[in-house]
Amino acid sequence: xxxxxxSTKFGEEPExxxxxxxxxxxxxxxxxxxVGAVIGPVLGFMGGPLAxxxxxxxxxxxxxxxxxxxxxxxxxxxxxxxxxxxxxxxxEYVVYLKRNGSExxxxxxxxxxxxxxxxxxxxxxxxxxxxxxGVFDAEGKVVSGPPPRALDRHSAKFEGGKVWVKREA
Amino acid sequence: MEQKDLTxxxxxxxxxxxxxxxERLRRARPGLKDWLELRLGWWGFVRKNLxxxxxxxxxxxxxxxxxxxxxxxxxFVTGIALAMYYSPSPDTAYQSVKHITENVTLGSFVRGLxxxxxxxxxxxxxxxxxxxxxxxxxxxxxxxxxxxxxxxFMIMLGFxxxxxxxxxxxxxxxxxxxxxxxxxxxxxVGESLLVLVRGxxxxxxxxxxxxxxxxxxxxxAGLIALTGLHLYLVRRHHxxxxxxxxxxxxxPFYPSxxxxxxxxxxxxxxxxxxxxIAMPPGLEGVADPTGTDFAPRPEWYFLGLYELLKIMPPxxxxxxxxxxxxxxxxxxxxxxxxxxxxxxxxxxRQLIIDLAMAVILxxxxxxLKGILETPPPHTPSExxxxxxxxxxxxxxxx
Numbered sequence: 001x002x003x004x005x006x007s008t009k010f011g012e013e014p015e016x017x018x019x020x021x022x023x024x025x026x027x028x029x030x031x032x033x034x035v036g037a038v039i040g041p042v043l044g045f046m047g048g049p050l051a052x053x054x055x056x057x058x059x060x061x062x063x064x065x066x067x068x069x070x071x072x073x074x075x076x077x078x079x080x081x082x083x084x085x086x087x088x089x090x091x092e093y094v095v096y097l098k099r100n101g102s103e104x105x106x107x108x109x110x111x112x113x114x115x116x117x118x119x120x121x122x123x124x125x126x127x128x129x130x131x132x133x134g135v136f137d138a139e140g141k142v143v144s145g146p147p148p149r150a151l152d153r154h155s156a157k158f159e160g161g162k163v164w165v166k167r168e169a
Numbered sequence: 170m171e172q173k174d175l176t177x178x179x180x181x182x183x184x185x186x187x188x189x190x191x192e193r194l195r196r197a198r199p200g201l202k203d204w205l206e207l208r209l210g211w212w213g214f215v216r217k218n219l220x221x222x223x224x225x226x227x228x229x230x231x232x233x234x235x236x237x238x239x240x241x242x243x244x245f246v247t248g249i250a251l252a253m254y255y256s257p258s259p260d261t262a263y264q265s266v267k268h269i270t271e272n273v274t275l276g277s278f279v280r281g282l283x284x285x286x287x288x289x290x291x292x293x294x295x296x297x298x299x300x301x302x303x304x305x306x307x308x309x310x311x312x313x314x315x316x317x318x319x320x321x322f323m324i325m326l327g328f329x330x331x332x333x334x335x336x337x338x339x340x341x342x343x344x345x346x347x348x349x350x351x352x353x354x355x356x357x358v359g360e361s362l363l364v365l366v367r368g369x370x371x372x373x374x375x376x377x378x379x380x381x382x383x384x385x386x387x388x389x390a391g392l393i394a395l396t397g398l399h400l401y402l403v404r405r406h407h408x409x410x411x412x413x414x415x416x417x418x419x420x421p422f423y424p425s426x427x428x429x430x431x432x433x434x435x436x437x438x439x440x441x442x443x444x445x446i447a448m449p450p451g452l453e454g455v456a457d458p459t460g461t462d463f464a465p466r467p468e469w470y471f472l473g474l475y476e477l478l479k480i481m482p483p484x485x486x487x488x489x490x491x492x493x494x495x496x497x498x499x500x501x502x503x504x505x506x507x508x509x510x511x512x513x514x515x516x517x518r519q520l521i522i523d524l525a526m527a528v529i530l531x532x533x534x535x536x537l538k539g540i541l542e543t544p545p546p547h548t549p550s551e552x553x554x555x556x557x558x559x560x561x562x563x564x565x566x567x
Contacts, residue, residue, distance in 0.1 A: 047365060049364050049365065049367070050361055050364055052369070054370070077459050084259070084373040084375070085368065085375035085378070086375075087259075087260070087374055091371075091373075092458060092459040093458075114347050114350045114351060114478065114486070115350035116465055117343075117460065131347065131464060131465060131479075132479045146478075146486065148484050148486075
């Protein structure tokens with residue numbers, strides 16, 4: 001490898017080796033600072049959602065108590081106004097409500113496997129996930145298939161003739 | 170800053186500049202063409218590439234790289250056009266894509282080119298990879314050409330995953346809900362990664378802007394840089410000839426090989442154009458987060474992964490979502506160092522060929538299973554098994 005030496009290219013040693021080394025090192029440091037000045041803020045900017053606090057859940061009336069006969073399972077949709085990034089949106093949610101006498105349970109329809117929506121099959125009294133074939137019983141417990149755990153539950157109660165639901169994280 | 174001084178070990182060997190030719194032209198008061206050539210050196214560059222030596226035995230199998238490159242240019246051009254009409258917000262994304270498809274002049278066609286183009290690239294790039302693999306062309310000195318190519322392939326998968334969400338229809342929304350959910354299975358940091366990718370807990374406005382920015386800026390920037398590097402490396406180390414050398418002398422790239430390239434490009438582009446006209450891209454109902462009767466399906470080239478998930482026993486999903494794809498990806502990246510045998514002949518590197526065949530078979534069978542089990546579009550699966558009646562009016566048919 002024939003690399004032109006300093007003397008042939010620039011005449012007699014314009015800089016001492018020591019000076020070259022220090023300046024080269026300083027350039028490296030400055031470059032690191034410059035890159036950091038853009039990468040640091042941008043990473044923080046993009047990572048913003050990690051730091052955002054969850055809004056505390058609230059009780060929401062979703063249906064009349066009289067519309068939920070004992071032992072039955074009902075799919076209920078309701079909307080909550082939430083902050084969705086730069087906009088306030090009506091986020092619609094679905095829960096399955098099951099009444100056992102004076103008790104009511106609210107099951108989240110999100111399959112615990114990978115987040116597909118489970119569907120209630122009334123004639124079989126079971127929840128079925130169309131993605132990977134997971135099956136849950138009417139109480140949300142796993143019957144068969146890949147789901148690792150029972151359907152998530154939200155808080156639910158009867159009050160003033162209404163069924164109230166509070167979403168849990 | 171003198172690059173040379175910082176990297177004295179640089180292996181670049183500079184060829185002497187053709188000074189005499191330059192001098193001759195300069196003295197002869199150059200015309201515009203010569204002046205441009207003196208300033209740009211463009212023709213020399215073109216000439217060098219057209220004269221690139223092709224070893225005997227190189228032919229149709231070596232046309233795939235050019236096809237991928239051409240299809241990529243198509244994606245850039247159609248993508249820029251689509252971005253002029255697209256609006257990345259949950260309130261407007263679906264409407265804007267619907268507008269492109271139904272009202273904009275040639276909108277359905279341009280969207281079709283982009284959509285079928287992405288599938289065509291995937292096919293072409295996989296064939297390109299398989300050719301390189303079986304010819305053993307990734308071996309010394311072309312290891313980095315292979316590595317860069319592998320990263321380009323991964324970038325292409327990223328393009329597909331982020332682009333799939335943009336129409337914000339049911340298919341797009343649910344494939345992204347489930348697809349990003351997979352990220353949460355990554356050990357330890359999964360949940361944080363999920364929030365980072367989605368821009369929040371749920372798939373929403375910030376997921377869409379995030380995916381859009383990644384799709385139209387981050388990935389294209391990476392792709393351009395790496396494609397440039399890939400091409401540079403291909404030219405630096407030249408084309409690897411056939412596994413068993415064929416007698417004869419190398420021939421220049423132009424015209425024989427370039428003609429073959431052109432024919433294959435014509436067929437590939439022709440297929441995309443035909444599909445875009447014959448089967449215009451569809452659009453399902455607008456994304457409905459409350460829908461319970463929609464079975465999410467990823468794009469066909471992710472179906473293999475999706476099926477692999479199905480056959481995993483409960484609790485072992487992380488194998489299908491993280492471990493197996495991770496091993497395959499890393500294996501692909503370090504292939505040139507896994508297979509250190511001197512010979513490029515497939516018969517003399519039995520182990521690596523067998524391993525690759527197993528992986529190809531696994532991906533192929535899973536993908537096939539997924540394609541066969543995909544319900545025909547617009548047929549609500551299990552429609553007869555109607556669930557408990559929703560209490561509020563369904564919002565699906567907006």
